[in-house]
């Protein structure tokens with residue numbers, strides 16, 4: 078069965094083998110050397126002034142970012158489940174939260190962010206997804222971040238890049254905190270969160286807030302190639318392996334270009350067989366199709382050895398999401414598009430004529 082859900086994503090065999098060694102003790106020169114090499118690779122990946130690895134799922138990094146960087150009021154962008162989560166974290170910690178809320182297919186605009194900043198002069202941080210995975214939409218993070226910084230450079234910009242880091246090159250010039258996680262574009266098992274920080278963020282963090290996610294404690298330790306608490310040793314080994322694997326396969330720019338082409342080819346193939354895309358501005362990490370029969374399409378796809386994700390909450394059964402994150406062979410991605418067309422035929426919706434396959438290849442190979 079091809080796992081084509083937008084997280085978890087398949088772990089490459091070489092990475093699984095790298096993680097199969099004996100468990101290392103985390104306070105040893107041997108592990109610290111691995112930690113240091115992985116840190117160097119993360120600086121290249123994120124392009125930020127500081128990087129941290131946290132033993133938690135992605136949500137832990139979101140919580141750490143909010144409590145350490147939003148001291149008076151958070152502006153959270155809610156166009157889906159993950160944006161909503163930023164607001165819930167703030168509320169759970171007694172931090173005031175203003176929210177810009179949209180249907181899950183609609184990104185936030187620069188104008189409404191500007192308006193929220195004008196009416197709430199006490200906002201000191203904004204939290205936004207680069208890709209909101211609930212509907213696969215791409216927020217205009219770069220434009221929003223630049224408006225925020227023009228308004229007041231002291232406002233911290235927290236960008237959740239869990240389905241964007243490793244997908245596309247992110248302009249971090251106005252981002253203070255960039256979050257990533259192991260089980261999406263980084264092709265690892267779940268359990269490791271990654272965070273990039275700007276120097277301005279480090280200054281604001283000061284002596285830190287919280288306990289487990291006190292970022293000041295982590296910065297101090299990780300600069301010495303160790304962690305405040307027990308490190309996720311096996312996942313760190315996996316992360317070094319996966320980042321080296323990306324290099325061996327042609328590097329980050331090639332990964333970004335291939336991912337963009339796969340996404341484009343899949344979107345065009347879906348449209349060519351009469352399907353509708355859900356988000357008004359799709360991200361390249363996944364293709365989300367809106368369809369009344371989404372649930373049936375998903376179950377029929379299993380007959381063709383393809384596993385894609387549905388939605389959550391109110392759009393649980395009315396969308397399906399095809400992953401594009403990671404090092405994916407074009408023949409697999411092409412089969413997925415073909416399988417959707419086969420499923421439509423099987424459901425009596427449209428007679429199979431190979432259109433999805435043909436369009437995918439034409440777009441992917443630029444014919």
Ligand SMILES: *Cc1c(COP(=O)(O)O)cnc(C)c1O
Nearest residue numbers: 134135136159210237239240258
């Ligand atoms: C998966 C995901 C998360 C974090 O989820 P965890 O289950 O805590 O790892 C956060 N934001 C986005 C955009 C995601 O896709």
